[in-house]
Amino acid sequence: MSGAEEQQQRDETEDERRERWRALQERADRRRRRTRIAVWCGLGVLVLGGVGWGVTPTVKDKVIASGACDGALPDGSVDTLRALTTHADAHLSTSESETDSGLGRYSCEVANEEGERILEVRVYSRRDDIDSELVREFRDDGVLPAAALPGGLPGFESRLAGVTLMPECPGRGKDAAGHPGRLLVDVLAGYRSEPHQLVRAGAAVANKAAEKLGCDTDPLPVPAKDTEKAEPKGVPTGRAAGTTCAALARGPFKGAGWSVDLRIPKGRAPMTSCVVRPSGSDEDGESHSPVITLYGLYGEWSQRVMFGQAGRSGMRTDESRTRPWLTDDNGWATARCGGRPAGFQLAVSRPDDESDGQQTLSRKQLDRDAMRAVLASFAEKESAKRGCTKLRLPAAD
Numbered sequence: 001m002s003g004a005e006e007q008q009q010r011d012e013t014e015d016e017r018r019e020r021w022r023a024l025q026e027r028a029d030r031r032r033r034r035t036r037i038a039v040w041c042g043l044g045v046l047v048l049g050g051v052g053w054g055v056t057p058t059v060k061d062k063v064i065a066s067g068a069c070d071g072a073l074p075d076g077s078v079d080t081l082r083a084l085t086t087h088a089d090a091h092l093s094t095s096e097s098e099t100d101s102g103l104g105r106y107s108c109e110v111a112n113e114e115g116e117r118i119l120e121v122r123v124y125s126r127r128d129d130i131d132s133e134l135v136r137e138f139r140d141d142g143v144l145p146a147a148a149l150p151g152g153l154p155g156f157e158s159r160l161a162g163v164t165l166m167p168e169c170p171g172r173g174k175d176a177a178g179h180p181g182r183l184l185v186d187v188l189a190g191y192r193s194e195p196h197q198l199v200r201a202g203a204a205v206a207n208k209a210a211e212k213l214g215c216d217t218d219p220l221p222v223p224a225k226d227t228e229k230a231e232p233k234g235v236p237t238g239r240a241a242g243t244t245c246a247a248l249a250r251g252p253f254k255g256a257g258w259s260v261d262l263r264i265p266k267g268r269a270p271m272t273s274c275v276v277r278p279s280g281s282d283e284d285g286e287s288h289s290p291v292i293t294l295y296g297l298y299g300e301w302s303q304r305v306m307f308g309q310a311g312r313s314g315m316r317t318d319e320s321r322t323r324p325w326l327t328d329d330n331g332w333a334t335a336r337c338g339g340r341p342a343g344f345q346l347a348v349s350r351p352d353d354e355s356d357g358q359q360t361l362s363r364k365q366l367d368r369d370a371m372r373a374v375l376a377s378f379a380e381k382e383s384a385k386r387g388c389t390k391l392r393l394p395a396a397d
Contacts, residue, residue, distance in 0.1 A: 057091040060091065061078075061091050061092045064094070065078040065079075065092065065095075067095060068097075069095075069108035069119075069205045070097050070208050072208035073119075073205070074200055074204050074225070075225075076225055076228075077200055077228070078110065078118065078119070080197055080201075081118050081189045081193070081198075082118055082190075084189050084190030084192045085117070085191070085192070086190070087113075087116060090113045090114045092111070092113070092118065093112055093113045093115075094111050095108070095109070095111075096109050099212045099213070101213065101214070104124065104125030104126050104172060104213060105122075105129070105213075106121075106123040106208075106209040106212050107120075107122050107123065108120075108121050116190065117190060118190065119189050119201060120187075120189075121188075121202070121209075122185075123184070123185050123186075123206070123213070124183065125182075125213055125215075126175075127175040127177070127179075133164070134184070134301050135304075136160075137156070137158060137159055137164065137301070138301030138302070138305050140304045140307060140308045141308040142305055142309035142312055143159070143308070144295070144297065145271065146273075147195075147261070147263055147273045147275065148263035148264075148265060148271040149163060149195075149199055150199065150227070150263055151221065151223050152221065152265055152266035153221070154167055154168075154267060154270065155202075155269065155270070156270065156273075158186070158195075161188055162187050162195070163187050163198045163202050164185065164186055164187070165183075165185040165187070165206045165220070166182055166183065166270050167182065167185070167215070167217065168180065168182050168183075168215070168217050168267070168268060169183045170216060171214045171215040171216030171217065172214060172215060178339070179340065180268075181215070182268075183209060183213070183215065185202060185206040187205070194231060196228065196230070196231045197228050199223050200222060200224075203220045203221065203222045203223060206220055207219040207220055207222070231287075232261065233259070234259030234260055234275075234277060234279070235259060235260060235261075236256075236260075237253045237254065237258045237260045238254075239260065239262065240260050240274065243262060243274075243381075244264055244296075244381035244385055245260070245274035245378060246377060247373065247377035248260050248274055248374070251374070252361065252366055253292075257279055258277070258279060259279045260274060260275065261273075261274065261275045261277070262274050268386070269298070271297055271298070272294075272295065273295050274378075275290045275293045275294075276293075277289065277290055277291060278291070290349060291348070291349045291361050292346070292347070292348050292349070292374075293346070293347045294345070294346055294378045295343075295344070295345040296344050297344075298338075298340065298386070299340050300340065300341060302341050302342055302343035303343070305343065306332055306334070307322055309330070309332070310322040310325065313325070323392070324392050324393055325394050326372055326395075328363060328368065329348045330346060330347045330348065331345070331371055331372065331375050331394050332344065332345050332394070333375055333379040333393045334390075334391070334392045335383050335389065335392070337383070337386045337389075338387070338388075342382075342383075342386075344375060344382060346375040348361055348366060348371065369396075369397065372393070372394060375393070375394070376393050379391060379393060
């Protein structure tokens with residue numbers, strides 16, 4: 001055997017040795033994690049032997065909660081999430097977490113003794129995984145999530161259940177298209193859960209996942225405990241002034257009688273949303289339906305949604321994209337943000353036979369010229385904030 005062949009064999013052996021070592025390390029980490037939970041549970045039972053069997057499940061709950069998701073969950077979050085299941089009084093039974101650095105995935109789960117999900121988080125970093133998740137949320141028939149996340153968090157309220165966060169993850173490099181890395185963090189809880197009850201736990205676990213996957217980025221702000229107690233309330237429309245949704249502080253929305261829900265992320269994020277509603281609550285104690293909504297969508301999925309809505313609005317399209325447009329009740333503008341397509345939507349609730357007493361906006365209150373001015377203001381401010389280029393607005397009448 002030649003010297004070159006011997007060197008190649010040594011190199012290949014060394015590569016194989018490193019790969020085996022990495023795989024063994026990951027298995028050992030998972031084993032130590034599960035063993036640690038089991039040991040703590042066992043210690044709790046032993047300690048309780050001198051106190052009384054009746055309180056053992058309570059201590060076990062505390063041990064499992066403190067170690068759940070690699071210890072990431074904020075104090076009190078597990079108690080909030082337990083109350084959202086069918087059996088709210090059931091004690092905790094298991095907590096598992098797993099990191100797969102090779103696939104860029106992280107997961108954690110907490111369940112109760114009835115087998116119900118207390119919390120389930122799935123984290124992805126690969127482009128294919130992220131895109132497959134987003135296809136379900138931003139659909140080619142024009143359907144999209146109803147709102148971005150509050151508190152400046154990057155993400156949105158999932159259409160079917162839970163919340164989705166998308167923090168940056170530069171430590172894992174760029175994807176095949178050259179775009180900076182990011183995570184998709186899918187957060188689910190019990191069947192009675194509402195988005196505001198999940199954002200605190202979700203942000204905390206997203207930070208833990210970013211750490212485990214080597215994202216090398218600043219952690220997301222973890223919302224205060226108060227956010228778990230009540231859905232965010234709208235604020236006077238005057239508070240929109242100075243934001244990218246400043247146009248909602250003017251015109252027919254100026255003054256009392258209206259409130260605005262501002263969901264404007266602090267950094268790179270897939271979605272921005274601002275919604276104006278009549279102030280107060282309806283007869284069921286719920287927030288009134290929106291009368292006007294502004295959406296900013298960032299990524300390839302914006303084209304999918306826009307294309308679907310163009311078909312429903314009777315707009316001309318080609319095989320993959322469409323031009324900006326404006327009708328009596330909706331409009332779109334487009335841009336390029338960070339090398340990816342972006343779409344800016346305006347939707348208005350108009351009076352019709354199905355309004356059923358809900359407050360809406362007549363064409364006299366907000367005509368097409370006024371609609372275009374609102375959409376232009378939003379698109380221009382969002383584009384300036386994100387460094388977007390090639391902004392295109394609907395043509396003026």
